[in-house]
Amino acid sequence: MKQYLIIGNGVAAAGCIEGIRSVDTENAITVISEEKHEVYCRPLISYYLEGKTDLARMQYRGTDFYEKNGCSVIYGHRAVRILTDPREVELDDGRKLPYTDICIAAGSSPFVPPFEGLDTVKEKYSFMTLDDALSLEQGINEQSSVLIVGAGLIGLKCAEGIADRVAEVTVCDLADRVLSSILDTECAALMQKNLEAHGIRFCLGDSAARFEGNTAYMKSGAEIDFDVLVLAVGVRPNTSLMKDIGGEVDRGIVVDEHMQTSAANIYAAGDCAQGTDISTGQKRILAILPNAYMQGHTAGVNMAGGNEVFDKAIPMNSIGFFGVHAMTAGAYDGEMYEEKTENSIKRLFTKDDLLKGFILVGCSERAGIYTSMIREKTPLSSVNFEELRKTASTTAFSPEIRRKKFGGVV
């Protein structure tokens, strides 16, 4: 008799539920959901503000998802402690829930640096959850000047989401370029140009020294007046449950290929988990939705006594602003092949007979062919890379690989 407990109710949790149910259709699953929402598509909160989706369509799964999968969900509560003898999880209201297997899918929380005078700012928001987006929506109007601190994926998607609903948007970042975690200087400049063409202003290589009411006093000496402040500086993985029981935690909760943590019967998945990035071989948090689902699914299968390995994790992002898409994957390591036009940049990185990574701005067609070569570690000597680097096409693969890809069930 098993009693599955999933801490968290995001996409990693949904993957875990579907993973468990692919093996075990009998035993009960309990989900602890701090947010009072059924699993929804978190990356869509900016699309919601932009009017490209709505609350109903943002549901990740159908309305019968939990019922169909025999899950009971506890909304509005947090797990505060894992007890190992007897095996129970304690909630913030003191309730104790028994378990045989746990998946920690607790995600991450916004990181707010200790800016001087931040407490004097009345209208300030994070931009991570659906409730954050709904609050921000209440706080803005057509006259608002919005300052977004952080020019990463979250800050810029927020900027795009609200651009047509407010008077002006300024984005500042300590980094000297936008999307500094995934783009190099030149690619970032191309994306920035497009964002600026749509009215977004930037203040890069600068950060707030202090806030005073509706003014940010920047380190450069600049002063930025605003009505609404959005803090999108970064996130911290939620790892305390694991730390408290002495389990292995680095930046995130360390997991192996089965998503097993250092503690028996405890698995972890999603933005709080630190698995192996196969493009570098390093253990790191890959806080992206595909990873969350796949890790969750693998954890679920293994919790239920099946055997699934997830050993294909790489960083990969597809992010678009106002119709221009940037795609990135893997590590920017090795020899670079480049093609440029006025509105596009393609950069492929190769080393040791492998495609290690790429950046594609404004030229994303069939990019998955490149991504699969990184994930599958396809030897470049087995393909016609001269042809492939120009155009992502399966014609450049050998007849044997093509026969595998197109001649049977894949």
Place this chain on the structure above:
Amino acid sequence: MKRVYVNEEWCLGCHLCEYNCAFANSGSSDMAFALKGRPIYPRIHVESSEKISYAVSCRHCEDPVCVKSCIAGALSKDDGVIRIDKNKCVGCFTCVLVCPYGALSPNENGVMQKCELCLQNACGEPACVKGCPNRAIVYEERDEAV
């Protein structure tokens, strides 16, 4: 389940499958009216190099990385067929980033589309197969990986 398979030795590279696909999914009963003088957005694409050509459409993978990666929960697998809910898709292109076959592409509105085997349109079976003049595309059951 039955899937679409190609025979690259027999493909003439005529691109007729692309037109039949676009027509079958147009909802129109008149091919000229549906396609004439317009850019087409087929869900199957002929890939060709100097030596070979063949048509590529969704493989309906056993373990579909697109379904697992979709940030909008718009892709799903039902009875082996991978479908996209265009109403949920926000056009983020993550599926394009992950599909190893290049089988997803945007329609004229930037919403993703893919082969759904014509099971839900008026054709009822893959139009690319039905219209291929050289039987280079077939629709059949093959159980094994090769």
